[in-house]
Every structure is written in C-alpha cells, then in structure tokens.
C-alpha cells in the first residue's frame with residue numbers, strides 16, 4: 001500500500017506555474033488522507049483563490065497521484081493560504097533554476113519556437129546546429145519535444161543511443177560533432193508513443209538540462225514542442241533560455257500566430273533573436289523565378305510585432321525534405337541560415 005510520503009514525492013513534480021516551484025515545497029498540499037481502498041483526498045491551498053492556473057494544477061496533481069500503483073480515486077478540494085503564509089512565499093522570490101551538471105559550461109541557450117506545429121521548427125533547429133558546427137562552434141541540441149521528438153530522425157541517430165556514466169547521461173554525437181539528447185534516443189523504438197502529462201514532461205526536460213554531460217558548449221539549441229501551449233511554456237520555464245528563434249510560414253494566419261507567440265514571449269520576457277519564415281517561396285528549377293506558393297510573406301509584420309531586426313526567408317526545398325527524411329540533414333547547407341547566425345552573432 002502506498003503511503004503519504006510516496007504521494008508527496010509524486011506531488012513534488014507538480015509545479016505552481018506562476019511561482020515555478022513545487023506545490024509540496026510551497027506547502028500547498030494539506031490534509032492528505034488515503035483510505036484503505038486507495039482513495040486519496042487532499043486540499044490544495046492556493047495563494048490566490050481565483051488563481052487562473054487552478055485547473056492546470058489540479059489536473060497535474062491528479063495525474064501525478066493517479067499514476068501511482070493502488071490508487072483508485074483522487075479528490076482535490078481547494079483552500080486558501082493565510083496572508084502570512086502568502087507573504088512567506090512571495091518573500092522567497094523566484095525559484096533558482098536547476099543547476100547545471102558541474103562538468104557543463106553552456107554559453108548560450110537558444111530555443112526554437114513556433115506558433116503552430118509542422119512549420120519546420122525541427123528542421124530549422126537542425127540546420128542552425130549544422131551551420132554552427134561547420135563554423136567551428138561546439139553545439140548541442142536538446143529535443144524538448146517529448147511527445148513528438150524528431151531530431152534523432154533528421155540526423156539518422158538510432159533509438160536507444162544514449163548511454164549513462166557516473167557523471168551523467170552521455171549525449172549521442174552526430175557526424176559533425178553535434179551533441180543530441182532526445183526522448184527518442186532513450187526508448188527502444190521510434191514509434192513508442194510517449195503520452196505524458198505536464199509534470200512528467202517538466203521533470204524529463206529538467207533531467208535533459210541538468211543530468212546530461214553536455215560538456216563545454218557555445219550554443220545549446222532547444223527544439224520546443226509545437227505551438228505556444230503549456231508544453232512549450234513549461235520548457236521555457238524549466239531551462240534558462242537566453243533568446244528565441246521564431247519560425248513561421250506564410251500560410252499561418254499571421255494575426256493569430258503573432259498574438260499568441262507575442263503574448264507568451266512577453267509573459268516570459270524573452271527576447272526574439274530572429275524571425276524565420278520557412279517555406280516562404282519556391283524557386284522554379286526551370287525558369288528560376290520565385291513563386292510565393294503559400295501566399296505573400298508576413299515576415300516583416302511578424303518581426304515588427306516580436307521586436308526583432310533579424311529576419312530570414314527560407315525557400316521550399318524538396319532536397320531539404322528528402323535529406324531530412326533519410327537522416328542526412330548534415331549534408332544540407334543553407335546560405336540563409338549561415339547569414340542568420342552571423343547577423344545574430346550566435
């Protein structure tokens with residue numbers, strides 16, 4: 001039978017998204033009780049009664065407890081903290097981000113973000129890594145897309161390729177010397193769907209950051225989960241990201257995407273280093289003319305809205321898609337991406 005300590009241990013992985021600290025550490029979990037039949041009840045004492053993150057925390061807490069063996073039911077009631085308790089919490093300020101493995105020295109962490117899925121985020125992450133590596137930089141890629149990881153496939157890295165050592169997890173290394181960590185390198189086959197919820201994703205990302213022997217890196221690129229939802233937000237709050245490269249395509253409803261990405265970035269006070277419009281045009285192999293297949297470019301409006309000076313338009317390139325599909329992305333060179341790196345000074 002599961003005991004209270006084990007339940008609290010599981011609940012430690014649930015974070016108050018606003019405060020960035022565990023609900024257990026914050027003293028929010030109260031009156032914890034387990035019945036003989038395995039039904040768990042507890043109170044979540046909130047700092048603000050109408051906390052907008054209430055449902056998310058409840059959902060995450062329920063999931064964390066439900067996954068324990070022998071638990072049949074979870075009932076959560078909401079309570080409120082006293083003024084003094086609140087003061088004590090807010091006096092502590094923002095949490096310290098998890099410390100990096102002492103053998104690691106990472107100069108810059110850059111996350112690649114998009115308004116929606118399938119716009120070429122992973123491809124852009126991989127191209128950035130390749131061009132940086134070719135220019136002599138030490139590069140790592142942290143594949144933070146836990147439920148749809150695609151970085152290993154682009155580089156032709158086989159599943160199960162990560163190894164452990166006393167000092168930490170050893171990343172897989174590509175031909176160009178890019179260090180890669182992804183959930184797909186840990187599971188036995190690529191198709192094993194990972195259906196995890198917020199707290200577990202956050203725990204895994206923390207491990208990828210803290211427990212991996214990245215060594216000395218000039219740049220660590222983080223391939224974020226698609227969109228500006230919880231998952232992407234969780235990652236950005238788990239890793240000390242220095243800046244963001246925003247990827248979009250012309251067919252995205254510019255207004256909506258901009259608003260969502262914008263509000264997330266402003267919420268996080270995150271600078272946008274560059275805006276990339278992928279699949280922006282196609283160069284006809286016969287006549288050499290540029291065609292805007294997905295409609296006119298929105299890159300200038302996007303750049304203005306997210307306050308960046310660096311913009312790049314990438315063509316639709318069947319060669320890129322082919323090489324990406326066959327795990328040979330390292331043989332692809334992008335002049336546009338090289339220019340972006342120079343402009344940003346990565």
Ligand SMILES: Nc1ncnc2c1ncn2[C@@H]1O[C@H](COP(=O)(O)OP(=O)(O)OP(=O)(O)O)[C@@H](O)[C@H]1O
Pocket residue numbers: 114116117118119120121122123124145148150225226227278279314315316317318320321322324325
């Ligand atoms: N410029 C391009 N020209 C041609 N094909 C491209 C281009 N960019 C991306 N693709 C192709 O589009 C598909 C989606 O790209 P990718 O996986 O990089 O997107 P993503 O934003 O990471 O997707 P997800 O949201 O699923 O993580 C891939 O098959 C990729 O090869």
Ligand SMILES: [Mg+2]
Pocket residue numbers: 121122123145148150223
């Ligand atoms: Mg992707």
